[in-house]
Amino acid sequence: MVSWRNEDKQRDIVISSRVRLARNIKNMPFPVLLPEKRAMLVVESVESCLMNQKTLTTEFKKIMIGKIDAGEKKMLVEKHLTSPELGKHWGASVFISENEDVSIMVNEEDHVRIQCIKEGFQLQEAYNTANKVDDVLEECVEFAYHQKYGYLTSCPTNAGTGMRASVMLHLPTLTLNNQIGTMTMTLAKFGLTIRGIYGEGSQALGDLYQVSNQNTMGVTEQEIINTLHDVAKEIIKKERDIRYEILHNNRIFLEDKIFRAYGILTNARTMDPEESLKLLSLVRLGSDLELIDQDISIINRLMSDIQPGILAKTYKIGIEDADRDRIRAQHIRNQLIMD
Amino acid sequence: MLCENCNERQATIHITKIINGKKKEMHLCDQCTSLEQIGKNIFDYTNFITNLTEDIAGSNKKAVKDEDLTCDHCGMTYEFFKKHGKFGCEHCYDAFEPMIAPMIKRMHGKNVHTGKMIKNGNEDLVRKREIEDLDRQLKIAVEKEEYEEAAILRDKIKELAKGVNSKG
Numbered sequence: 001m002v003s004w005r006n007e008d009k010q011r012d013i014v015i016s017s018r019v020r021l022a023r024n025i026k027n028m029p030f031p032v033l034l035p036e037k038r039a040m041l042v043v044e045s046v047e048s049c050l051m052n053q054k055t056l057t058t059e060f061k062k063i064m065i066g067k068i069d070a071g072e073k074k075m076l077v078e079k080h081l082t083s084p085e086l087g088k089h090w091g092a093s094v095f096i097s098e099n100e101d102v103s104i105m106v107n108e109e110d111h112v113r114i115q116c117i118k119e120g121f122q123l124q125e126a127y128n129t130a131n132k133v134d135d136v137l138e139e140c141v142e143f144a145y146h147q148k149y150g151y152l153t154s155c156p157t158n159a160g161t162g163m164r165a166s167v168m169l170h171l172p173t174l175t176l177n178n179q180i181g182t183m184t185m186t187l188a189k190f191g192l193t194i195r196g197i198y199g200e201g202s203q204a205l206g207d208l209y210q211v212s213n214q215n216t217m218g219v220t221e222q223e224i225i226n227t228l229h230d231v232a233k234e235i236i237k238k239e240r241d242i243r244y245e246i247l248h249n250n251r252i253f254l255e256d257k258i259f260r261a262y263g264i265l266t267n268a269r270t271m272d273p274e275e276s277l278k279l280l281s282l283v284r285l286g287s288d289l290e291l292i293d294q295d296i297s298i299i300n301r302l303m304s305d306i307q308p309g310i311l312a313k314t315y316k317i318g319i320e321d322a323d324r325d326r327i328r329a330q331h332i333r334n335q336l337i338m339d
Numbered sequence: 340m341l342c343e344n345c346n347e348r349q350a351t352i353h354i355t356k357i358i359n360g361k362k363k364e365m366h367l368c369d370q371c372t373s374l375e376q377i378g379k380n381i382f383d384y385t386n387f388i389t390n391l392t393e394d395i396a397g398s399n400k401k402a403v404k405d406e407d408l409t410c411d412h413c414g415m416t417y418e419f420f421k422k423h424g425k426f427g428c429e430h431c432y433d434a435f436e437p438m439i440a441p442m443i444k445r446m447h448g449k450n451v452h453t454g455k456m457i458k459n460g461n462e463d464l465v466r467k468r469e470i471e472d473l474d475r476q477l478k479i480a481v482e483k484e485e486y487e488e489a490a491i492l493r494d495k496i497k498e499l500a501k502g503v504n505s506k507g
Contacts, residue, residue: 029413029428109425131455138458144429149443150452152429156439157384157446159432161454191448218449 009120012288013236015168015208015300016117018080019126019225021134022153022162023112024144030154031089031107039091042111046104049140050095056136058097060104065092071319074309080117083108102133109154110162112137121236123165123229127221150217160217165224167232168197172207172285173242174235180209183235190231191215198277206277206303211235247289258286262294266336271329276306283336294336302335342368388424395441410434470499 024030025042034042043064050060065073065087076082076094081103086092091107105113114137116130137143144152151162158164174180184194194211196204211232213224246254261282265271284299286292304310306328312319315327342350348368355362408417415427417435426432432439443450456468473496480489 024429026429030426032425033413033415033427134455135458143457145457146429146432146452148451149432149439150454152426152432154425155384156424156426156443159443160447160452163454215447215449217443217447217452220454 009122010236011120012296013170013239014121014232015170016080016119017121017123017126018115018117018166018168019123019130020164021114021130022110022151022158022164023114023134023137024152024154025111026142026144028111031091031109031111032154034090034107036090039089039107043091043093043106045141046095046106046112046137049137050104053136053139055132056097056102058099058102060095060097060102063094063096065094071309071312074319075307075313076309078304078307078309081115083113085109102129104133104137110158112143121167121232123167123225123232127165127225131221158216160215161219161221161224163216163221163224164212165228166210166212167228169209169211169232169235169239170207170281170284171209171235171239172281173246174239175204175207176246177242179238179242180204187211187231188214190227191219192228192231198273205274206281208277208281208303243285243289247291254289255286255291258282258291262286262292262336265332267333268329270325271306271332272325273306273308273328276328276332277303280306280332298335302332305331305335340366342366342371344368344371385422385424389421391445392421392438392442395438395445408435408438466499470496473499 025045028034028038028042031039047062050056063076065082073082073087077084079100081096081100082094082105086094086105086108089107093106095104095106097103101117103115103117105115114130114133116126116133118126118129146152146159150160153159153162171180174183180194187194191214192211193214194209197208197210198205211228213219213228216224219227261279265276265279265283280299280303283292283294284296284303287294287296287299305314308319308324311317311324311328311331312321314331317324317327321327340350342348343366345368348370350366351369352367354365354367409415410427410431411434412430413427415431415434417438420426420431420435440450453471473492477489477492477496480486480492
């Protein structure tokens with residue numbers, strides 16, 4: 001059914017895979033208690049380490065969070081390169097690899113947070129890369145490590161491996177079918193949690209969810225990856241089953257929803273981020289089920305393009321610009337119709 | 340009276356909340372009382388950790404007074420940690436040890452790290468971990484009745500254990 005796509009990366013359902021490692025430098029207070037001068041020392045040691053290493057083939061761009069404007073800061077968060085919390089402590093900065101798959105946040109909650117994000121279902125690859133960056137940094141800085149508790153972190157919920165692995169999933173029909181609640185309970189039994197990527201409360205905007213490990217201690221990094229991988233695979237299977245079940249039993253219902261969404265997206269004159277995500281989610285589903293002739297990668301890109309910070313950067317407007325909803329609607333029309 | 344949630348507007352609404360069976364008076368402005376606010380933060384991390392740590396202190400029969408614990412390295416007090424749920428430095432883990440082990444166990448289900456080790460870590464730790472690994476393999480070998488394999492593993496463990504002990 002999806003054989004012509006890159007089957008092993010399951011891109012129709014898995015948007016991206018991510019691994020984050022939290023580390024702190026030995027004999028240095030955690031960022032919350034770190035004075036400016038010493039915080040800058042942390043930045044310098046990470047920087048010199050990245051400059052002098054030869055293992056990684058990429059170069060890193062350094063961004064000091066205090067020196068960029070609100071729009072750019074928002075854009076980094078929307079691209080998942082930084083967290084909204086980065087900027088609360090002295091010396092907040094980020095090092096980003098050339099193709100933006102690796103970002104190293106410095107002086108967030110912990111001194112160092114290595115993150116690797118890969119497109120599609122590539123958890124193992126994401127872990128391997130993050131682990132390699134960790135090895136590189138370990139060559140020149142000594143991390144706080146405890147005989148019993150492993151890597152020490154500012155928050156005890158991250159101690160041990162310091163690792164959070166996650167997959168971003170598009171689950172429109174599981175959502176439509178009210179399955180997310182029961183799924184949440186089942187996932188908890190495997191030590192995994194699920195949350196909406198955008199929006200608060202039970203309704204995840206754009207039907208985009210993040211599934212990640214809850215526990216970081218008493219399990220090895222590989223065990224975390226394996227569990228998350230296997231469980232995500234099951235979720236993907238279920239989402240696919242329901243997609244085809246609805247298609248088989250109630251094609252008109254599904255087609256109607258999808259074509260209405262497409263109609264609005266290709267004709268509307270103003271569009272806020274929430275509405276855009278809701279409608280794009282349906283068109284993405286339609287594209288995957290081949291009900292609609294639309295390249296899925298364009299939809300993926302649109303789901304990120306329409307975010308307030310990214311849109312503002314692209315069109316060189318302020319994030320609060322009065323014209324932003326009109327520009328967003330126009331951008332969506334151009335992308336969908338051009339295709 | 341100022342609203343205790345936003346600390347900006349006048350508190351106009353006074354409600355009684357029941358948290359963990361205890362009554363608590365709240366004084367809020369109308370904006371903060373809107374439906375959205377009620378119950379919004381009851382599961383938030385800092386709120387949760389305060390209760391969790393208090394439960395642990397309550398069940399700790401040894402006469403460790405948690406209020407007295409302070410980290411000598413960064414000056415963080417256990418009281419402060421209870422409120423915010425974040426440590427001040429790596430040494431807090433040892434400073435608050437009597438409270439930490441049970442708390443971490445509640446969070447993660449386990450309280451011993453089994454994953455990646457630092458390269459420049461001490462040799463004994465590396466050897467200890469190797470022994471644990473071999474021990475697991477040995478158990479599997481015995482279960483499968485592969486006694487030859489088991490004997491080899493047992494000898495390896497003995498050899499490694501010697502190294503650890505001799506160093507004291």
